[in-house]
Amino acid sequence: MSAQHSISQRYGPVAPGDRLRSEDEPAAGVLGYLIGFCLSVLLTAASFGVVGTHLIWAPGIPVALAVLAVAQMGVHLVFFLHINSGPDHTNNILALAFGALSITSSISGSLWIMYHLNHNMMAPKMMTDLHMQH
Amino acid sequence: MSAIAPNLPGTFDPHRLGHRGAGPEAADYGPAPKRVIVAYGFWIFLLSDFVMFSGFFAAYAVLGRSTAGGPGARELFDLHNVAIETICLLVSSFSCGMASIAVDARKMALAQFWLLLTAALGVAFLGLEIHEFVGLAAQGDGPQRSAFLSAFFTLVGCHGLHVAVGLLWLGMTMVQFSARGFAPNLLRRFKCWSLFWHALDIIWVAVFTVVYLIPGNP
Numbered sequence: 001m002s003a004q005h006s007i008s009q010r011y012g013p014v015a016p017g018d019r020l021r022s023e024d025e026p027a028a029g030v031l032g033y034l035i036g037f038c039l040s041v042l043l044t045a046a047s048f049g050v051v052g053t054h055l056i057w058a059p060g061i062p063v064a065l066a067v068l069a070v071a072q073m074g075v076h077l078v079f080f081l082h083i084n085s086g087p088d089h090t091n092n093i094l095a096l097a098f099g100a101l102s103i104t105s106s107i108s109g110s111l112w113i114m115y116h117l118n119h120n121m122m123a124p125k126m127m128t129d130l131h132m133q134h
Numbered sequence: 135m136s137a138i139a140p141n142l143p144g145t146f147d148p149h150r151l152g153h154r155g156a157g158p159e160a161a162d163y164g165p166a167p168k169r170v171i172v173a174y175g176f177w178i179f180l181l182s183d184f185v186m187f188s189g190f191f192a193a194y195a196v197l198g199r200s201t202a203g204g205p206g207a208r209e210l211f212d213l214h215n216v217a218i219e220t221i222c223l224l225v226s227s228f229s230c231g232m233a234s235i236a237v238d239a240r241k242m243a244l245a246q247f248w249l250l251l252t253a254a255l256g257v258a259f260l261g262l263e264i265h266e267f268v269g270l271a272a273q274g275d276g277p278q279r280s281a282f283l284s285a286f287f288t289l290v291g292c293h294g295l296h297v298a299v300g301l302l303w304l305g306m307t308m309v310q311f312s313a314r315g316f317a318p319n320l321l322r323r324f325k326c327w328s329l330f331w332h333a334l335d336i337i338w339v340a341v342f343t344v345v346y347l348i349p350g351n352p
Contacts, residue, residue, distance in 0.1 A: 015173035017234075017329045026235050033231035040224055047343060048217055051351050062348045069343035073336050080227055080332040092177055099181035103188040110192035 014088035017081055036079020043072040169322055176326040180333045183296075187337055190289040191344060198349055202280035207349030210275060212266070216346045219262050220338065226255035227335040234328050240316055249308050252331070256301045263294045286345065293341055296334050303327050 023029045047068045050056060056064055077083045083092055165171075198207070233248035267287070270276065277287035307327055310320050 015170040015325065016177040017173060017325055017332075019238075026239050029235045029238075030232065033228055033235075036231075037224065037228040040227075044220055044224065044339075047347055048213065048220075051213065051347050061351050065343050065347050065351075069339050072339045076227070076332060076336045076339065080231060080335070081329065091174060095174075095178055095181055099184055102185045106185070106188045107192045107195065111195055114196040 014086075016083070016089075016092045019082050020084070032079055036075055039075045039079070040072050043068050043075065047072075169318075169325070172322045173325050173329065176329055180329060183333070184337070187289075187292070187340075190285070190292055191340065194285040194289050194345060197281040197285040200281040202282075204280045204283070205275060206282065207286075207346070210270065211346050211350050213346060213350055215262060215266055216342055219259050220342055222255045222259040222262070223335050223338050226252045226259070227332055229255065230328050230331045234324070237316065237321070237324060242311065242315070246308060246312065249304060249311075253301060253304050253308070256297055256304070260294060260297055260301065263290070263297075267291070267294075290341060290345060293334065293337055296330075296337070300327070300331055300334060303330070 019029050019032065023032050047065055050061055050064050050068070053061075077096075083089060083096065085093065166174075229248045229251040233245050233252060236245035236248055267290075270283075275283055277284045304327060307320070307324055311324075314320060
């Protein structure tokens with residue numbers, strides 16, 4: 001049970017979360033995590049810094065926050081979960097893409113439907129208001 | 135003598151399409167090893183967990199302004215608390231990565247040290263979250279106050295529950311590692327746990343953006 005064993009063990013198909021083969025050396029692995037950690041700290045600091053700032057046009061702040069969050073999720077996926085676009089990760093990427101599709105459709109679909117539902121529910125109140133005017 | 139000559143000019147496929155990637159492993163056929171199957175299955179579970187969370191996020195997004203005359207996000211949430219929680223989870227994700235490197239190098243003491251640090255940061259995160267929840271409930275802003283607060287407690291509480299389960303799992307992993315060493319089944323479990331822990335951090339990024347920062351923006 002030496003370090004050699006663990007490296008040769010990973011010369012098979014790649015599992016989700018396996019580091020790149022170029023990162024088999026512990027030093028390279030640590031460097032990868034350090035880069036990911038620094039990037040995510042920067043993005044987090046940017047997110048908290050953007051709130052209440054006057055550097056950005058106020059209505060644009062939620063958009064900036066959403067972009068920073070998506071970027072940080074990407075950093076976590078690449079540097080911590082080691083998902084990449086290599087041929088060994090096709091299955092993982094396909095599953096992730098389907099998950100992203102489900103998540104996007106359930107969130108945007110809910111918001112879309114509920115917005116229109118709220119809009120339509122206005123009608124009876126407006127009509128009673130009209131009746132009250134007579 | 136063989137019926138098929140794979141290296142006949144014109145028939146050899148250098149990219150081995152349909153036979154996994156090129157590289158040192160390209161020669162082995164047959165089913166993937168158990169380690170890969172377990173991790174892939176757990177990856178599918180994590181994605182389904184994300185889909186479940188997306189339902190709670192959708193509920194929060196729809197109900198965010200349904201405060202029933204009660205306080206909204208801007209009055210209730212303390213962004214300093216959220217920032218400290220975020221730092222705890224980020225550093226714990228990093229130390230989880232360090233632990234996985236130590237486990238791959240089969241260094242028990244180092245692995246236990248990083249795992250202990252990860253656990254301590256997870257406990258700190260959970261403590262801060264419970265403190266926040268108890269404070270809100272004590273001032274009458276519990277989940278029954280408004281639809282907005284119901285959605286908030288469900289979403290953030292569900293993430294907190296995941297962290298608590300992850301901590302229990304981590305404690306079990308540490309005990310089993312010290313009792314039985316780096317056995318193959320423990321290594322598979324540890325791999326799943328580290329995927330779980332990193333995935334919780336990804337969900338927390340969405341939580342602090344959607345729940346705290348966007349509505350808390352003055």
